Amino acid sequence: VVESGVILQDLTLRLAQDGLFFPPDPQSFFGATLGGAIAENAGGPSCLKYGVTKQYIQGLEVVLPTGEVVRLGGTNRGAAAGYDLLHLFIGSEGTLGVVTGAELRLRPIPPERRTVVAAYTSVEMAGESVSKVFEGGIVPCKIELLDNWVINSMEDLMHLGLPRHAEALLLFEMDGSLESVEMEEEKIVDIINRHGALEVRMANEPDEANKYWLARRAGFASIVGRAKNVLTEDVTVPVPNLPILIRRCKEIAGRYDVQIAILGHAGDGNLHPSILTDMRDRDLYDRSIKAMDDLVEAALKLDGVLSGEHGIGLEKRRFIKTAVGAPVVDIMQKVKGLFDPHNILNPGKIWDGP
Amino acid sequence: VVESGVILQDLTLRLAQDGLFFPPDPQSFFGATLGGAIAENAGGPSCLKYGVTKQYIQGLEVVLPTGEVVRLGGTNRGAAAGYDLLHLFIGSEGTLGVVTGAELRLRPIPPERRTVVAAYTSVEMAGESVSKVFEGGIVPCKIELLDNWVINSMEDLMHLGLPRHAEALLLFEMDGSLESVEMEEEKIVDIINRHGALEVRMANEPDEANKYWLARRAGFASIVGRAKNVLTEDVTVPVPNLPILIRRCKEIAGRYDVQIAILGHAGDGNLHPSILTDMRDRDLYDRSIKAMDDLVEAALKLDGVLSGEHGIGLEKRRFIKTAVGAPVVDIMQKVKGLFDPHNILNPGKIWDGP
Secondary structure, eight states, X not given: OEETTOBHHHHHHHHHXXXXXXXXXXXXXXXXXXXXXXXXXXXXXXXXXXXXXXXXXXXXXEEOTTSOEEEEEOSSTTTTSSSOHHHHHTTSTTSSOEEEEEEEOOEEOOXXXXXXXXXXXXXXXXXXXXXXXXXXXXXXXXXXXXXXXHHHHHHHHHOOOOOTTOSEEEEEEEEESHHHHHHHHHHHHHXXXXXXXXXXXXXXXXXXXXXXXXXXXXXXXXXXXXXXXXXXXXXXXXXXXXXXXXXXXXXXXXXXXXXXXXXXXXXXXXXXXXXXXXXXXXXXXXXXXHHHHHHHHHHHHTXXXXXXXXXXXXXXXXXXHHHHOHHHHHHHXXXXXXXOTTOOSSTTSSSOOO | OEETTSBHHHHHHHHHTTXXXXXXXXXXXXXXXXXXXXXXXXXXXXXXXXXXXXXXXXEEEEEXXXXXXXXXEOSSTTTTSSSOHHHHHTTSTTSSOEEEEEEEOOEEOOSEEEEEEEEESOHHHHHHHHHHHHHTTOOOSEEEEEEHHHHHHHHHHHOOOOOTTOSEEXXXXXXXXXXXXXXXXXXXXXXXXXXXOSEEEEEOSHHHHHHHHHHHHHHXXXXXXXXXXXEEXXXXXXXXXXXXXXXXXXXXXXXXXXXXXXXXXXXXXXEOOEXXXXXXXXXXXXXXXXXXXXXXXXXXXXXXXXXXSSOOTTTTGGGHHHHHOHXXXXXXXXXXXXXXXXXXXXXXXXXXXX
16 A cells, blocks of 8 residues: 555656556656545546556545545455445545545556657647557557647757747657567658658657657646746547647637647647636636637537546536536535535535535 | 447447457356446456456446436546546446446457467466466466366367366467467466476467367356356455465365365456355255355455455345445445435345345
8 A cells, every 4th residue: 555645756766666657647747646646537648558547546545524544445355345436536536535545556667668759730730640540550658749839848948959830749659568669660650751740750769758758748837837827728539539629729719819838648639728828917817718618618519528637626617517417416416425524525626615 | 329238249249340349258248238247347257358347338328216317427528527426336236226328448359369278187286377377477368267077067068178187277368469479378388388287288270269268158157057056156366365265165165065166267366166055955055155154254364355246246245344344334335325215226235125
């Protein structure tokens, strides 16, 4: 049982000594705790291949509002008996109980890892390339999408020689045995070359590859510094609808005259369009909120989901009824009432506060 | 959305036309419905590699006791919003609602498939071989264990030329790409040859391999015809404890003078020791019940779980408190009360009847 307060990065370093890893790798990796990853059912770039936190939690130690400490799931006695309360807790955003420890399901670190970088003259074209890679029967470990603004920010920070005029960049990572990684790399390079990539790079040395991934993380983070406030969405659509969602983002940005940086986990259709705004500029902020609403609506219309990996929290409470329907909301609220009748756990999250 | 009443075998044939499959393959495959597999979170031989039903259900259509029809999960809007009621329903044995349809997460049928058959002079030795295969870093698709009685029953039915004096048989199946399957086959044959196998066979032709798997299914089923009544257990222990559990089965059989046929999904430590009994023979039946109790207790002591894949139902109600603890039972009963306050859904299952 691992204590829930451990930071994901520290956990990763600790596990690496035994040749193991815990796959979830959210952007908040350097600061997020294991308990936080469980509360949000965190994903990250590699959830494309490895799935989300839920798949890597075998059991939980939970403190209930009554003060009782219970174990849910676990490899030991009783794991499979009765109702699945384990999964009910994962992703419950701290509203049902306090997770204090977790039994993890770990994976061996794959022996080989490769990175392919592809630049495009349009974001839609990059989105289409992603679909083509899947049609080719390949599931890389990660496929990240970054737009022109993030490319320039990466370039400013790391001087990688990326084409600053490119409208989009795709970062692919493949992992596994040497044979399978080489085969996947060859196929991906072939597919993206045939689908309009402006420039393709293969980063086969770990140091070189790490530079791109570090730059991506930094570029991603630098959005926050670009504006006074940033509204980052977490919408997810089926991969074939990704190019349409990207087009919608641009239409919405035009409609409300706001700037939207587009980046995200293209491989599973999870986009984080980020609206650059300023809460003190009433007019701009109003337009930004409207743009955000339209964005969520556009994603839902494209068979998308409200939240790919960051839960409901405060901002999305008003969308939950639309998303799951009133009868299901009713059940969920009853479940909340059952565990936490006095609403003392993370009050106001998911459900309207008292 | 697939209707829940479809028989698993029919579903498999239907999906195969598109080159896809739904991995759960319980022994009841020819008669079980998809809804039944969902209610029990069914496994089967190939859950060793592919996992259980829970991993292949994306969404559910459920009728609640109020008559309301709700959708839980799903690839469409709202899948990730709020609490995970989808997993709460899977494995709830029909006690929370009636599943009428499911959105499945399917897999492409692997291009290649191989079978290796290994006979042993002792069941414990076979159990040890299983551990050694895992230590060698191989996860076959299936590893089935059959004891002398089942071997003879398979031989009577199918005339495969199996050694009738062997105390145990292991059936391995590997699937995947040609390269990976060949590599796994070679490694497994090497490992079992070095760990006391009496005889090793490689069934590389599909027809030949199918004969063994058909014989296994028939042998498994023929236990039911061997005695007036059969008490089949579903205990699961960590794989390294499997040889000890098998020894305990034999001790218990001796202690109560009952016959126990041993067979199961050795690869994930899920054993189905089957006590051959007769309900009309009061004395024999009493001893059989006691043997069953001891068996469950032995499994729990070996860090095992109550039920690998067949749920709680009626027979295991009295064990659930020991397995998950009183506070968790209390929560589960409240969850039951929340969904089904009048106890009209599968009354008496999991929880004591009214």
